[in-house]
Amino acid sequence: MDPDNRADRIDLDSLHALLPDNMVVTDPDVLAGYRQDRAFDPDAGTALALIRPLTTDQVATVVRWAHEHRVPIVPRGAGTGLSGGATAQDGALLLSTEKMREITVDTVTRTAVVQPGLLNAEVKRAVAEQGLWYPPDPSSFEICSIGGNAATNAGGLCCVKYGVTTDYVLGMQVVLADGTAVRLGGPRLKDAAGLSLTKLFVGSEGTLGIITELTLRLLPAQPPQSTVVATFATLTAATDAILAITGQLRPSMLEFMDSVAINAVEDELRMGLDREAAGLLVARSDAPGQFAGHEADIMLAACEKAGATEAFRTDDPDEGEAFCAARRFAIPAVERKGPLLLEDVGVPLPRLGDLINGIAAIARQREVLISVIAHAGDGNTHPLIVHDPNDPAESERAHLAFGGVMDLAIALGGTITGEHGVGRLKKAWLPDQVGPDVMALTRRIKDALDPHGILNPGAVL
Numbered sequence: 001m002d003p004d005n006r007a008d009r010i011d012l013d014s015l016h017a018l019l020p021d022n023m024v025v026t027d028p029d030v031l032a033g034y035r036q037d038r039a040f041d042p043d044a045g046t047a048l049a050l051i052r053p054l055t056t057d058q059v060a061t062v063v064r065w066a067h068e069h070r071v072p073i074v075p076r077g078a079g080t081g082l083s084g085g086a087t088a089q090d091g092a093l094l095l096s097t098e099k100m101r102e103i104t105v106d107t108v109t110r111t112a113v114v115q116p117g118l119l120n121a122e123v124k125r126a127v128a129e130q131g132l133w134y135p136p137d138p139s140s141f142e143i144c145s146i147g148g149n150a151a152t153n154a155g156g157l158c159c160v161k162y163g164v165t166t167d168y169v170l171g172m173q174v175v176l177a178d179g180t181a182v183r184l185g186g187p188r189l190k191d192a193a194g195l196s197l198t199k200l201f202v203g204s205e206g207t208l209g210i211i212t213e214l215t216l217r218l219l220p221a222q223p224p225q226s227t228v229v230a231t232f233a234t235l236t237a238a239t240d241a242i243l244a245i246t247g248q249l250r251p252s253m254l255e256f257m258d259s260v261a262i263n264a265v266e267d268e269l270r271m272g273l274d275r276e277a278a279g280l281l282v283a284r285s286d287a288p289g290q291f292a293g294h295e296a297d298i299m300l301a302a303c304e305k306a307g308a309t310e311a312f313r314t315d316d317p318d319e320g321e322a323f324c325a326a327r328r329f330a331i332p333a334v335e336r337k338g339p340l341l342l343e344d345v346g347v348p349l350p351r352l353g354d355l356i357n358g359i360a361a362i363a364r365q366r367e368v369l370i371s372v373i374a375h376a377g378d379g380n381t382h383p384l385i386v387h388d389p390n391d392p393a394e395s396e397r398a399h400l401a402f403g404g405v406m407d408l409a410i411a412l413g414g415t416i417t418g419e420h421g422v423g424r425l426k427k428a429w430l431p432d433q434v435g436p437d438v439m440a441l442t443r444r445i446k447d448a449l450d451p452h453g454i455l456n457p458g459a460v461l
């Protein structure tokens with residue numbers, strides 16, 4: 001079936017009739033603002049309409065209609081994705097969850113029931129008011145939706161100690177491709193009944209169902225953190241320090257920026273970062289009481305032993321947060337040099353040095369600028385390939401580098417994506433990572449749940 005071809009002949013009046021006035025938007029100027037996500041895929045299509053429902057019932061109504069008319073749907077949270085998963089497709093409905101913004105916090109079960117359109121930061125703030133903490137913290141936490149986080153299994157800075165989004169999703173309501181809304185899991189910390197279907201939908205990138213509600217696990221508020229900042233003259237010294245730290249303890253954060261990122265951030269923030277350094281680490285401990293300082297001292301010693309040119313510890317929360325904010329700002333800062341092809345490759349920790357040095361070799365070979373930042377404690381790097389899309393030769397070299405970095409990660413036993421998802425931009429490399437049997441299994445699951453292929457066609461598979 002080719003849903004796009006049918007979409008041309010679709011009469012949207014019947015959909016208008018099923019939904020509140022003005023919920024189906026066809027204004028081209030409005031649609032244009034929803035064409036792309038932050039991957040800025042130049043091949044983005046033109047959607048048939050934008051729908052911004054408020055309730056699960058309305059989502060189910062839209063999906064039932066789409067199922068009946070075989071019209072594809074691209075689910076969308078806040079559009080901050082970096083792999084083209086929310087890119088508009090010709091003739092598709094864009095279903096944005098941005099107006100689904102309810103939250104209820106239960107302090108007894110330490111859970112929150114949230115609609116998908118709330119931003120991650122809004123969830124964090126709402127639960128913090130009750131003395132609780134929702135850990136997953138993508139650098140984009142102020143601008144990305146919690147539903148998008150679940151759909152991509154988002155990671156972040158504290159995930160090295162606290163795990164990624166899937167570790168906090170206890171349950172969900174999800175609208176399937178035929179418009180049926182099912183509830184999976186719930187506010188139970190242990191639940192071994194049936195298949196782990198909740199986990200199947202986390203990270204499914206809108207290809208299996210539309211998440212309309214999440215039940216999230218919460219933790220008590222995070223203890224104060226001790227922060228270590230260290231700079232290194234060589235990338236090898238920095239990766240040695242990372243391995244020395246992770247070999248001894250589980251930091252609550254272990255982040256890396258290379259010299260390009262350091263300078264790009266310093267250009268914008270003027271906070272006195274060492275422009276000569278080849279790499280900078282920000283490491284934190286939130287161990288209880290005096291143990292945070294103790295762990296920070298262990299990390300400080302590891303950095304010094306690995307040859308840090310400068311290393312210090314601070315227990316001042318504002319100073320510590322300033323370095324974390326600098327790291328979070330690295331992508332927008334490097335982006336000011338030019339459009340980015342943004343990678344998300346990860347490797348087993350002992351191969352991190354090989355990956356970072358290999359990426360530098362690819363940059364030299366392809367004559368492109370690649371900046372590397374990383375959730376280093378997870379072995380998850382974000383090589384940022386700067387290129388000018390208006391320069392065909394440079395653009396071609398950048399795309400060759402983009403593929404080369406993923407080939408390298410696979411060769412090192414790693415992954416093409418640690419947290420951003422496959423989307424549309426990385427799907428050509430998925431078979432190389434997982435192999436034909438896993439691709440066939442994935443296809444069988446997709447076909448079983450979405451036999452007409454209407455949910456986010458062209459993403460992942």
Ligand SMILES: Cc1cc2nc3c(=O)[nH]c(=O)nc-3n(C[C@H](O)[C@H](O)[C@H](O)COP(=O)(O)OP(=O)(O)OC[C@H]3O[C@@H](n4cnc5c(N)ncnc54)[C@H](O)[C@@H]3O)c2cc1C
Pocket residue numbers: 037038074075076077078079080081082084085086097116137138139140143144145146147148149150151152153154155156157205206207209210211212331332419420423456459
């Ligand atoms: C500066 C910057 C820094 C970033 N840092 C990080 C980081 O540290 N860690 C990280 O993991 N990511 C990071 N990201 C990427 C991005 O923010 C995450 O992937 C985020 O989870 C996407 O959320 P979103 O609401 O923007 O989703 P969108 O971009 O709108 O959608 C992402 C995918 O999820 C699907 N989807 C969205 N909502 C639903 C739903 N309710 N049901 C079903 N499918 C849905 C879409 O179809 C799409 O495939 C960063 C992005 C930027 C711009």
